[in-house]
Amino acid sequence: MDEILRGGIPYGSTVLAAGTCGSGKTTLGMEFLVRGATTGEACAHFTATEPSVKLLENIRQFPFFDMGMVDSGLINVFDMDVLYSWLGLEKASFDLEDVHALIKAITDIVNTIGVTRLVIDSVTTLCYKIKSEQLIRDFLFTLGKKLATLGCTTILISEITSATENAHWSSFGVEEAICDGIIVMGDVERMGHLLRFLQVVKMRGTSHSRAKNTLELTPLGVMLTPMLKWGSTVDNKQGWG
Amino acid sequence: MELDQRIAEQLTEVSLNSSIQVRCGTSNAFMVTASVIVPLLHSFEMGGVYISASRGATETIDALEALGLSTENIHFIDLVSSGFLGGTEVEHKNISFVDSPIMLESVLLRTLYHLRTTDNERNFVFLDSVNALAIYNEERMLAEYLHTFINTFRNREVLTVILNVPDQTPPSVLANMDLYCTDLVDRGQVVIH
Numbered sequence: 001m002d003e004i005l006r007g008g009i010p011y012g013s014t015v016l017a018a019g020t021c022g023s024g025k026t027t028l029g030m031e032f033l034v035r036g037a038t039t040g041e042a043c044a045h046f047t048a049t050e051p052s053v054k055l056l057e058n059i060r061q062f063p064f065f066d067m068g069m070v071d072s073g074l075i076n077v078f079d080m081d082v083l084y085s086w087l088g089l090e091k092a093s094f095d096l097e098d099v100h101a102l103i104k105a106i107t108d109i110v111n112t113i114g115v116t117r118l119v120i121d122s123v124t125t126l127c128y129k130i131k132s133e134q135l136i137r138d139f140l141f142t143l144g145k146k147l148a149t150l151g152c153t154t155i156l157i158s159e160i161t162s163a164t165e166n167a168h169w170s171s172f173g174v175e176e177a178i179c180d181g182i183i184v185m186g187d188v189e190r191m192g193h194l195l196r197f198l199q200v201v202k203m204r205g206t207s208h209s210r211a212k213n214t215l216e217l218t219p220l221g222v223m224l225t226p227m228l229k230w231g232s233t234v235d236n237k238q239g240w241g
Numbered sequence: 242m243e244l245d246q247r248i249a250e251q252l253t254e255v256s257l258n259s260s261i262q263v264r265c266g267t268s269n270a271f272m273v274t275a276s277v278i279v280p281l282l283h284s285f286e287m288g289g290v291y292i293s294a295s296r297g298a299t300e301t302i303d304a305l306e307a308l309g310l311s312t313e314n315i316h317f318i319d320l321v322s323s324g325f326l327g328g329t330e331v332e333h334k335n336i337s338f339v340d341s342p343i344m345l346e347s348v349l350l351r352t353l354y355h356l357r358t359t360d361n362e363r364n365f366v367f368l369d370s371v372n373a374l375a376i377y378n379e380e381r382m383l384a385e386y387l388h389t390f391i392n393t394f395r396n397r398e399v400l401t402v403i404l405n406v407p408d409q410t411p412p413s414v415l416a417n418m419d420l421y422c423t424d425l426v427d428r429g430q431v432v433i434h
Binding site for chain 1: 340341344345349350357385393
């Protein structure tokens, strides 16, 4: 990733990692935290899609992940459901006041622990409770701005149903506008087999590559190589997908 | 089976960042393979990754071990055995499987992964074979892949050995192989029509 980004994600950026199911978003997010924790950075992961116990159970299968980082407090995992409960937000939809309470709770945690790397998995699940597009935009913009002020680099994970050229990179169409960077993840079908890909669409402050890369989840973490040019696009004449 | 000593003699000339095209025929493919592997393991004390696209990795391991070769410093990436039921239920610990020979980039990444985790000081990558990959992959994609493949490992000072049966390889791929590879070991059979 650092090679593709010509150095890495700029400090304090808010990056949208948008991907289809099974494309490796959660693993990428967790590796981002692990790499930070390895150098002593305080990291936080807010999980809205699955309970933290289940998340950790899945991720501990990867040797790059060290459970000791969680035990020692370098990686802090928070269940969004628990956070909602603390804030009295156990309701179907959030209004402006609720959104501000949520932003304050997240930034307070970041500030208290001194978090410099944060992952919210997923912002899609979180935003389902916010009914207005304008409110979603305000929420993400304010959250991103406050986190950047605190010196925190954030990955917002977004679930999308398609990662093809014509697809939106976010579920609500607003996340992509407020982020400093967009990483798209999905699958390319080649003769009935699915190859995971990752593409950096935007990353402010970098001269990043915009090529499509094949992604493999290995015990060492995410590994990438440029996707073959003749194997990355649909070519009906040749029958390659 | 008698090994071809001339191959060992020719290999003394190559450097670590070389890429060797090894041409063989359909009937002498394993003899040529073994004749290349033996000096790499014994004379150069190398380990590496063997990409098995022609046959299941178990078959290659058993055949090499029948010659008295230890394969413990070689990791095998098997592109064949996932294609049939029960193919991946093997005893050997040094085999990993890729679903299909069309997943070329996955093969490259798996190879890089194993090279990153090995303790061997000097490594080779043995691709067995171009003509097996040509069964599944379109000509221009295979040519592009070999270009990437060779340059990736050359850049990492890993010796690449690419096995090839010329009369079963698309002409453009063959021409590109001649262009990209630094060395040629030619043990192709003479075909009399």
